[in-house]
Amino acid sequence: MSPTPPTVVLVHGAFADAAGWLGVMDELQRGGIAVLAVANPLRGLTSDAAYLASVVSQIDGPVVLVGHSYGGALITVAGTADHVVGLVYIAAYVLEEGESLSELQDRFPAPPLLRSLERWTYPTERGKTATEVSIVPAAYPSVFAADVSPSLARVLAASQRPLASAAFTEAASAAAWRTKPCWALVAEADQAINPDVERFGARRAGATTVELEGASHAVTVSRPSAVADLICEAVRATS
Template structure:
């Protein structure tokens, strides 16, 4: 009897939630692939990665971790979990050990996102306040979702989940791509992360790369089949 395929664990990035994976989940389930979309806490690189690693480690059998955007930084660290057999980066940050998001971004010109971030504060539960960031809703379609319908972009803008600003400065404690095979999708028209940032990290990790011309940062929403096809390539390669 053939072995069961790895479970695909989908990790969303900042300014979105698990709903961004709906089309991708549908495509994977049609192919009989077990899949779980994780609610990313978005509170910080170390704590978020620990949460993702904990989820992966408690799954019975092998896991392929898929990270979008900031989620790519998380799977880079969380991918050291013993049962993770592959990493898939979707319009994502691919960090080196000891590197922060800010350092990686600083190698290249800023994307449009940098000019349209809104800052808020919220309590941290210990009597202090922390800063978190989200995208100005008026700029959201341009920055995040230029290739989806205007109505969907408005919904995505209204449903944003903010990211703790401190996440940009935390350093990755590990780089799982050094020991696990990786794949990467580069969104060619990304205005949230400079595509050169995505490409540099993917090439440094010796990932198998697919580039989608004209794809926005919301590529999992606008082109779910292309995203699912790359994930399936990783699943088949690690089965």
Template sequence: MSVTTTPTVLLVHGAFADAASWSGVIAELQNHGVPVVAPPNPLRGLAFDAAYIASAAAQIDGPVVLVGHSYGGALITVAGTTENVVALVYVAAYVLEEGESLGELQGRFPDSPLVSNLKQATYPVEGADPAVEVTITPEAFPAVFAADVPAAVTKVLAVAQRPLAAAAFTETATAAAWKTKPSWALVATADQAINPDVERFGAKRAGATIVELEGASHAVAVSRPKEVAELIRDAVRATS
């Protein structure tokens, strides 16, 4: 008798957000009996963050489905080479090629409104000069990040943003796990943070199974948790 193990879903949030952005998706997965974890993403740079996520995945018993939103997609592309990772799911995300940076992938397409609405600040680095980090200007945040989320919610999300180290845009991916692991991708067609064509291009290049959500903003996991969870469940079913 063969024992089938349901993979654990590991959710990786992106920049300007935290693991609570997955709340609706987590509830959906839990309701369907899918084991799920949503660790914090340090947002300090591609190599550092990918190593953190890879370590979190490696410490889970049994198979893991890695899910990345936005910048989190770049991280699962690298961290997905971890042995027990069986599938990758990209949610309104960057799907990098090995040796490619976020800046290079974005540079192939027209800028999204996000680019002109970033605000810089600095943070201390031990033994070095302060480094630059970015957030979305609070007034632009609702339209750029979460146009299909109620205004009362976006006002809170705008001030609770987690900044991304600017270095994350220029670091290159050291691996592309989609070359050896099956992948799924959700394109948010009304995304104003990542050009939807960037999402499409990366997903097609990876040979992912692609779902497009009409009118969905970048915060699709917040606004359309059922559909996002459904795509993740497709990946779980295919690898169980």
């Protein structure tokens, strides 16, 4: 444990942005916890994890990394930094070293999300293009945010940020949970990641785990107090 209280670094996943942590941040800040919500580039596992690691390296003192969804894969890689003292997975992928998102997901039945993606292209270096995916807006409420109000789900759908397709097949270069204490929240009604994927990853990592009945993938929005409670548990345990 650290004599200095850790900074909590929140990492959002695909089809969302840092605003998805607003309720969680409010809970944590009112509890006197230092918080930073990172803008995840969503361009690929390797580059996104490197970006997160660069942010973490510039924070003084211990850090608890919190990853939602695809953000869980990033904290798994970036969490190897010496001053990262804990990892918290929120409805997230918990990868093994050398494993990709697709490889982990393919162990289990596909979630409805995979049938609700649309493809876009974006420019890369030297005039080339790459593919990214987002959720069809009409499907977003049911597959991502079933337990938030319809009006808010429409706003989330309209403001979602796409994920580069390459992120699904890039392998994790490290598994920080092998040497760091972990906590995990399973969203039992998740339609974006099969909840069994979340359970499997949490169990494999030896994470202290809670499950929320009826929680959608947008659990950081719909259940901010429950998410914050688990993060506070990690902060207390590492302080």
